[in-house]
Amino acid sequence: MGLRIFKGLETDNAYLELKTSLANNESVIIVGDCEVEYYGRASSTLTRGERVVMIKQDGSILVHRPEGYEPVNWQPPGCLFKVDSLNGLLKIVATRLSPHEVLTISFHKVYVMVCGRLYDKGIFSMHASEDEMKEAIRLNPSLIEEGLRILTSEKDLGEAGYADFVGEDSKGNFVVIEIKREVAGEEEVLQLARYVNEAKQRVNRPVRGVLVAPSLRRRGQVLLEQLKLEFKALTPESCKRFLKKVPRLSLLEFME
Amino acid sequence: MGLRIFKGLETDNAYLELKTSLANNESVIIVGDCEVEYYGRASSTLTRGERVVMIKQDGSILVHRPEGYEPVNWQPPGCLFKVDSLNGLLKIVATRLSPHEVLTISFHKVYVMVCGRLYDKGIFSMHASEDEMKEAIRLNPSLIEEGLRILTSEKDLGEAGYADFVGEDSKGNFVVIEIKREVAGEEEVLQLARYVNEAKQRVNRPVRGVLVAPSLRRRGQVLLEQLKLEFKALTPESCKRFLKKVPRLSLLEFME
DNA sequence: GCCTAGGTCCCGTGT
DNA sequence: ACACGGGGCCTAGGC
Incomplete structure (x- = not known):
């Protein structure tokens, strides 16, 4: 690791170091006294104070x-940097092209600056997301109801969007399933309703709609009843517990 | 500024410094080689790599x-820290109480550590948000339509939530107005529909609903027509331009 | 480019 | 504590 660390740099020297770092595509951390302006989708100003800037x-x-x-304040990846040193200020201008947005940071003082490339090939893996609920249900549809068979996942229903699953119940009804990792509300019921309406036009048999989530808000319950849809309580935790018990394919294998 | 800066610390020395810093409620930046685990609403692991940790x-x-x-990985404000040094590792455990979540960072190497309190009394101000649209409309309701009069803002419509404005058109109809800073969709139409339905039960005269936003998505247009609501295109930029031309009260005065 | 859907979203506000 | 609405949300995937 060849990090370059500078303490109590004059802003004009900081300017030179920063310029070099940016040219070499390094990461830079600056701790100092600065003011900040932003203009773009909105606009903002921030008067002087001590902050940490990470490039x-x-x-x-x-x-x-x-x-x-x-x-x-911030700028997402892919923006262009311009640095300047004038009147004792270190100025960093970060420009985003689309949408056009400009972030300007003016340092009055630079307390610390750390420059260098960081090497991070670590593997990040997340669990207990909606994907894990889907996998558990795919492996064991009876988590939703006895006798349910899954037919397709991520079913394209055209204008209506994509249903998480479509399947068939023990009586031969068509079942459209929408899964949420967290408490569901009106919006999620509406989403399911769209899928169900679309499915009804495509399938020549009774269609049920089941919303699967840890719980359903009051407003969602009202809408659900009005639209004659169904709700099944299921938490990501219980799905995770189920998956732990079952020797299984990896998520990647499942996806292909 | 009394920042303490350490280069190439052994993890056990880093542990001692970090403990002192946390006890004094300082900010800390650590650049080093670490692995990370998270458990809570979801869970995740991240294998070794070079990262920046900010406390x-x-x-x-x-x-x-x-x-x-x-x-x-992260933990929002208010979590509790526990640090440890064992087997040549610097371990930081950050615990959040509600929901119960635990973040564990284990440093194999600490390249740089910066400790100290930062003083930031800077004033942050944001512009061109939904608030600015509201102010422009309040000052000049004809931005929505000629002859419109605003009656109240943030009208409480009980169960239905809060409409941005209610007003009266030139023919004496009651008008419920919902304002969005960005392109609106089904969700926003539904929100307006709730306010309009609630208003109809409370007001003994015809009620119109107007959605004000820069544009309306296709699905939103369909729902809007079905529900017999109206749309008026208006951008935050045009509102801002209007405000610039008018000497005016501050937003704060407007709020009271 | 737009649109859809999800997030450990975070955050403020109100009940 | 839950619920709702907003954000410069960001990010990923499809078209």
């Missing part, structure tokens, strides 16, 4: 205040 | 890979 190798940039999860 | 004064923590706008 990443993919052309993203974040301005972090000493509190809060979110960056106060 | 903030409000108890939030972010793990940033060298690419991407978003942190790969």
Whole structure:
């Protein structure tokens, strides 16, 4: 690791180092006293204060205040950087082309600057998402109801969108299934209703619609009853527990 | 500024410094080689790689890979930290109480560590959001239609939620107005429909519903027609241009 | 480019 | 605590 670390740099020296770093596509962290302006979909100003600015190798940039999860200002990956040194200020202009947005950071003081390429080939894997619920249901449709058979996943229903699953119940009814990892509401019921209506026009037999989620909000319950749809409570945790018990294909194999 | 900066610390020394920093409620930035685990609403693992970890004064923590706008793992403000040094590893455990979630970061190597309190009393101000559209419309309802009068803003419509505005047109009809800063869709039409239905039960005269947004998606258009609601195209930019021309009260004065 | 759908979304606000 | 609405949301996938 060849990180270059600078303490208490004058802004004009910081400018030179930063220019080199950006030319070499390095990551840069700057801690210092700055002000920030943004113009684009919205616009904002932030007066002077001490912050952490992170520039990443993919052309993203974040301005972090000493509190809060979110960056106060930022630019997503792929933006263009221009740096300048004038009147004792280190100026960083990060421009995004589409939509056209400009972020300008002006450092009055640079306390610390860390420059260097970071090597990260680590593998990130996530679990207990909607995908895991889908896999569990595919392997064991009786998690939703006894006798259910899954026919297709991610069924294209044209204008209506994509149903998570379509299947068939023990009585031969067509079943459209929409799965949510979290508590569902009106929006999710409406989504299912679209799929069911579309399916009714395509299938020459009774069509049921089942919303699968950990729970359903009051408004969603009202709409669900009006539209004569059904709800089945199921949590990602219970799906995960089920998957643990079953020797199974990997998610990747499932996807192909 | 009294930032403490450490290069190439052994993990056990990093542990001691980090413990002191957290006890003093300082911000900490660590650049190093680490692995990460998360368990909570979902769960994830991330194998070894070089990353930037930021701990903030409000108890939030972010793990940033060298690419991407978003942190790969994180914990929002208010979490509890526990640090440990064992087997040559610096271990940081950040726990959130509700929902119960645990983030564990294990550093194999610490390249740089920066510790210190940051002072940021800067003032952040945002413009051209939905609020600015509302203010422009309030000052000049004819941006929506000639002869419109605004009666109240944020009218409480009980179960149905809050309409952005209610007003009265030149023919004495009651008008419910929903404003969106961005392209609107089905969801926004549905929201307006709720407000209109609620208003109809409360007002003893014809009720119109107008959705105001830069544009309306196809699906939204269909639903809008079905529900006999109306759409008026208006962009935040045009509202901003209007506001610039008018000497006006501040947003704060408007809010009271 | 637009549109759809999801997220450990986060965040404020109100009940 | 839950629910609802908003965000410069961001991100990924399809067309």
